[in-house]
Amino acid sequence: MEISQKDFCHRSIVSIDHVSFSYEHKKVIDQLRFDVLERDFVGVIGSNGAGKTTLLKMLVGLLKPTDGEIRLFDSPLSQFKDWERIGYVPQKNAFNPLFPATVREIVLSGMYSKKRIYRRLSKAELQKAEDAMLAMRIEDLADRKIGQLSGGQQQRAFLARAIVNNPELLILDEPTVGIDAETQIGFFRMIRHMHQHHHMTFIMVSHDMDMMQSYLGTEPQQVSGGIKFHVKHTHDPEDCRETNLTHSIGQIREMIGVQ
Template sequence: MQQSTRPAGERCHLPVVSMENVSFQYEQRNVIEELNFQILQRDFVGLIGSNGAGKTTLLRMIVGLLKPDRGEVRLFGTPLGQFHDWERIGYVPQKNAFNPLFPATVREVVLSGLYGRKKLFKRMNRDDYKKCEDAMHALRIEELADRRIGRLSGGQQQRVFLARALVNNPELLILDEPTVGIDSESQENFFHMIRHMHQRHNITFLMVSHDIEMMHAYLGYEPAHTSGKIKFFVKHTHELDNCAETNLAHSLRGIRLAEESLEAVNRGE
C-alpha cells in the first residue's frame, strides 16, 4: 500500500469514514435517519445507545454488509460501492455471530483474516504465517494456536477475533460489543489494550459497547454528535511522532508490553 507523502499532522485529520444523509429502514421502521457524520484518522469513536437504536446496523453498513436506503457512505474518500481495499479495515462482530461448533483452530481463525474478499483461496506464504504468529503472540494466545476456537473461554475467543482483525495491520478497526460475555478482569485488560493502540499507533477505532462507564472514562461524557437514539463520543489523538507508524510487528509488540505493564501494576510491582 502506497504511503501518503502528506505531513503527519495533516494525515491525522483525513476522513476515514464519511456518512452523508444516510438512512436505513428495517420492516418499515426508520432505524437510521439522515445521518451525517465523519470519522477522521486517529479518532476513537464510541457508539452508545439503547437496544434497537441502530448501532450494529450502522457498523454493518460501513463494512458493506448492508446497503443504506438513502445517502452515501465513503471509506477513505471512496464511495462504498467502489471501495475494494478491505484489508485496510479490521472488523470484530458481535460474539453471538460466531458458531461455537465451527471446526477451526485458533491459528486457522487468525490466518483467515489475511484472506480478504478478493483472496478467499489465496495460498499462504512464510510472511503470512509470520504475521499470524506475531498477532497471536501480541494477544497472548500463541499457546492456544492448535486448540479449537469453540473450546476457549469468552475472553480467549475475543482475543482470537481481535488478532484476526489486526493481522492485516488495518487502518480502521471496528468493534461491535467486544467485551460481552467476558469477565471483568478480561474487560479491563481489553480496554487497556485498545487505549494503548489508539494512543500509540496509527489506527482509527469505531466501537459499540454497553460498558458505558469504561467508554465515558476514555471518551468523556459529552457526545460529539447525536442521531436518533445513537450518541457518538469521540476522542482524537495525533502525536506527530506516532502518526506515521504502520509497522505491524512494532504495534503488536507495544500491545503485549502494555498488557505486561498493566499486570505488573495490578501485582503491585
C-alpha cells in the first residue's frame, strides 16, 4: 500500500476510544473519544474538577480507564513500553526544602526508564542533561537542591527533565502555575517553537485562556462534558515539508528570551 505524505506526518500519537473513568462511584469522564495526531498542539481547557488532570494521568498510565481503550503510538497502553518518547510534567507540587536531589539529578532522572534504573549514563546522555538545563536557562542552578528553589525554578527543572529525551509527545499539566508573567511569556514562546520546529506533539492543560486562544484559536475542536479541546496543527495538513529536525535542544534556549 502506498503511504501518502499526509499519512507520514499524521501518525496517530494518542487514541482515546470511548474512555470512561470513575473515582469509586463518581464518574469523572464519560465515553470520551479523541485522537491526537503527530504535530498537533492540543490545549485542554475546562473548569475546576472537569477531569483534565484525570485524563492526563490516564494517558501516562498512572490511572487505568474504567472503560474503553487508550492507544499510544498505535500500541494499547497496557503494552506500551517506550516511555522515553513521552515527556510529562505533572501539576506543580512545591518541594520540601529538605528534598535531597539536585537540579542536575532531577533532570538526569528523566533519562532512566523503569527497567534501566541502575545503569550508568553515557557521556552523550550526560551532555543531553546539560543541554536541557541550558534550554531552560537553569544551568546555573544545576548543583542546587531542588527544594531550595522558587516554584518557577522548580517548574523549569521539571520541564528540563521532561525534554531531556527529546520526546515526541510532551504532556503538560498547568505548566506555568506559579511562574512570573515574564517567564510565562518566554515559556510559551519556547513551546510554540518546539511545536513548530522540533516535530513535537503537545497536550497541555492550562487555565491561561489568553495564551491558549491566541495560539489555538477561540473555537474548540471538540467539547466533551466539561472539557474543551482546542487544537492547532503546525502547518497545512497536506504538507510535511516544514519539519525541521536539525534543531537541537540547545537551540531552544535562544527562543526563551528570559533571564
